[in-house]
Amino acid sequence: LSGIRLISDSTYVFLNLADNTLDDVDVSLRLDKQLKLDPRSARYGLGALKKLPLEILHLILLALDIQSMTEFRRVNKKARLVTGSIPQDRRILAHAPAAIHGSLHLETARNFSCQALSETLSTAECDGCGDFGGYLYLITCRRVCFLSLGEKTDYLPLSGKDVIRKFGLDPIHLARLPRLKSFPGRYSPRGIKCRRRETLFDHCSA
Numbered sequence: 001l002s003g004i005r006l007i008s009d010s011t012y013v014f015l016n017l018a019d020n021t022l023d024d025v026d027v028s029l030r031l032d033k034q035l036k037l038d039p040r041s042a043r044y045g046l047g048a049l050k051k052l053p054l055e056i057l058h059l060i061l062l063a064l065d066i067q068s069m070t071e072f073r074r075v076n077k078k079a080r081l082v083t084g085s086i087p088q089d090r091r092i093l094a095h096a097p098a099a100i101h102g103s104l105h106l107e108t109a110r111n112f113s114c115q116a117l118s119e120t121l122s123t124a125e126c127d128g129c130g131d132f133g134g135y136l137y138l139i140t141c142r143r144v145c146f147l148s149l150g151e152k153t154d155y156l157p158l159s160g161k162d163v164i165r166k167f168g169l170d171p172i173h174l175a176r177l178p179r180l181k182s183f184p185g186r187y188s189p190r191g192i193k194c195r196r197r198e199t200l201f202d203h204c205s206a
């Protein structure tokens with residue numbers, strides 16, 4: 001997701017690049033979709049979970065995968081308020097909302113937790129080469145640079161057929177591999193529209 005350049009030890013700028021990543025295809029992913037809720041407007045509570053101190057609830061939610069945390073957030077206003085009070089979640093939604101919305105779109109949000117995403121976003125180096133990494137590889141939540149993302153086989157996901165052919169796996173093994181479901185859009189300078197949702201598997205895990 002998105003090109004970012006490091007311009008000093010602590011300053012990053014978003015590049016105005018059409019690099020055909022997911023947030024170029026759907027710019028709404030970049031929007032901070034946090035609703036401003038009045039705590040007094042929450043009519044329903046958290047049931048049995050209300051017995052837990054807020055700090056424990058935060059630790060549990062941070063350990064959940066993003067998909068589960070999002071489903072919890074949608075239960076009612078109270079759940080949304082509790083989830084929205086987690087500092088890591090607030091920071092991600094304020095500064096990198098596309099990371100969460102993109103992983104939900106790509107159906108990779110079961111592969112990593114809010115804590116893992118927060119830690120990845122708090123680093124600067126590419127997982128593949130150690131240079132500054134301005135992109136996120138959202139199948140397994142790894143930070144990568146433009147070159148690694150475009151050239152290293154680790155970040156080039158494969159179709160099911162290719163996984164079976166290349167690694168000699170049985171089709172039954174595919175079920176256990178991290179994967180994404182591609183999002184329809186135009187991902188190349190030639191503007192060819194990809195309409196079908198393809199399932200692509202993580203090369204490293206295969």
Ligand SMILES: [Zn+2]
Pocket residue numbers: 126127128129130131144145146147148149
């Ligand atoms: Zn790199």
